[in-house]
Amino acid sequence: MTKSRNIFLLFLLFLLLLGCEKKVERVDEEKFAFGTFFKVTIFSNNAKGAKGKIGLAFKEIERIDEKYNSKVKGSLVDNLNKTKKEIFDEEGVYLLKEVKKTYELSEKKYDITMEPLMMVWGFSEEVEVRTVLPGEEELKKASENVDFSKVEIENNIVSIKNSDMKIDTGSFLKGYAVKKAAEKLRENGVTNGFISAISSIEAIGTKGDGTPWKIGIQNPDNPSEILGIVELNNQSMGVSGNYQTYVEIDGKRYHHILDKETNYPVQDKKMVVVVNKNSFEADMYSTAFFLMPIDKVLQKANSTPDLDVLIVDKNNKIIVSENLKFSKKD
Template identity: 25%
Template sequence: MKNLLFLVILFSALQSNSQVLRKRTTLLMGGRFDITLVAESKELAEQNIDSVIAEISRIENLISDWKSDSQISKVNQNAGIVPVKVDKEVFELTKRAIELSKVTDGAFDISFAAMDKIWKFDGSMTQMPSAEIIKKSVALVGFQNVVLNQDSSTIFLKYKGMKIGFGALGEGYATDRCRKMMLTKGIKSGIVNASGDMSTWGKQPNGKKWLVGITNPINEDKILATISLENAAIVTSGNYRKFVEFNGKRYAHIINPKTGYPASGLISVTVVGPSAEIANGLSTSTMVLGKDEGMKFLEKYPNYSYVLVTDGNEVIHSDDWLVNKMKLPSKID
């Protein structure tokens, strides 16, 4: 359910007389982070990029389910045994993830980390898994079995083998946190891009808004559309890079946690709004829900705009979508 890098930052100016733009790329939380800050000096920008990296690392050490000493790993290690006390920050993030699981009726599920990895998208699969194996793969998935205790700030997983994870929310949460931290520190402009989960604030040094290009999912050398952003988040989820084909049908890497089968119907979902964490949850959920149910779901979040691309190459967007006065195509080739 992890997003890939389907967004491109299009810089129109690197610096002005009074402000300098600095960028650094690093690997954190199992993925690529591109950190871009605008400051009064190169030194100040670099110092604050260091602070952003430190904050992302702090969050990773709290919620990573592949770091054995993180709080979430301790929750998973004690599944079916005892509740585990966690920091308020971790508790509240988990609580929001469960709320999203509820409103999507499990199309998004925080306990998807327990899913058996039976689908392989590295070229090694030669046949479809059986219906029995697919059913078994999701046996331990079920957000209803995650028990939160607000008073004691504990998380308990009812059954041994259950796991929770933040592969579809954690990076968006981190980018939102870093944006807030930078604004508090007086860094008035920048972008934190976590492999397609992007939080922006302020403007480029030349005074123009940040310009972000959305990759054409049919031809990745082209841009589907561009959008100018200021103090907004944008997330794209897509399934057109990792997939297998059996009997002429494509099965892609975003799995429906309720059924164990790959999601179908959409190949790309872009969501824009105030929070990257929420936009991430909306885009991932919509990929699983499909076009019709996904659009109904997204309409419940009027502060978020969207662009969907179906597996028939149809382009659908919310009524409030503005893309640099560019009209989106109704279909792509």
């Protein structure tokens, strides 16, 4: 009797523990920052605790937005653009030094001082939308104020050696914010989560059921359709495309990724997708790789661990690096 009673009590305890186990739920929240919507997803058996952790992630995104965004008045970069000399903190110096690495990787094609050319083409809230193509003289004059090599860093003092030059953080800061938000989630015990800001994504682990996150890759000719699926498992993604921002002049579209050698939009690609372990790099690389020759992009991806790319060229040919997990739609 004693043995049977003990077995019964153990079975009862097991049922009680089973009943106390909370179901894993998906918790989502969305907020506006950097001119776009950020969405944070967590799989957790504690919805209230998950919301608190998501709140910490959004606070980190807001901190970076307010402190470094070139479009935010009073930010370090805004002050630098106005005064041409500013004392940066350690994090700000790190950001610009990482940008410089990508600038050099791209053989100076990736340049965050492109604002004069962007304004000439009408890619700025400060100017009217273009209705006619910019003239060659107009483009040439603007291009004279594009040169990231004139941004100098000495210890923590950042200087711009051209009074008509400005830094634009649009091509990298959103990815950095995603990276830092993901770090904040990991620090607080999140093992299954996801952060997206349209073209910048970071996956923390896998989904709640252990399967990879599946990301639909848009068709640049028709963004409502997908070309296929890329799976992410504790990875990041950055996307640059000719369909994201553009002006239409005389019935023809001109996108915002400008080649500073021609002063015109890049012509040989429609989209670049970067997959790696760092959403800050993925954001920068997607733009830098859009500006670089396709063979050099593939060479870099195929020779670098944990770095993969997908390119849609001007003829809609899909080109992928050796290790990218991409399932093309039938």
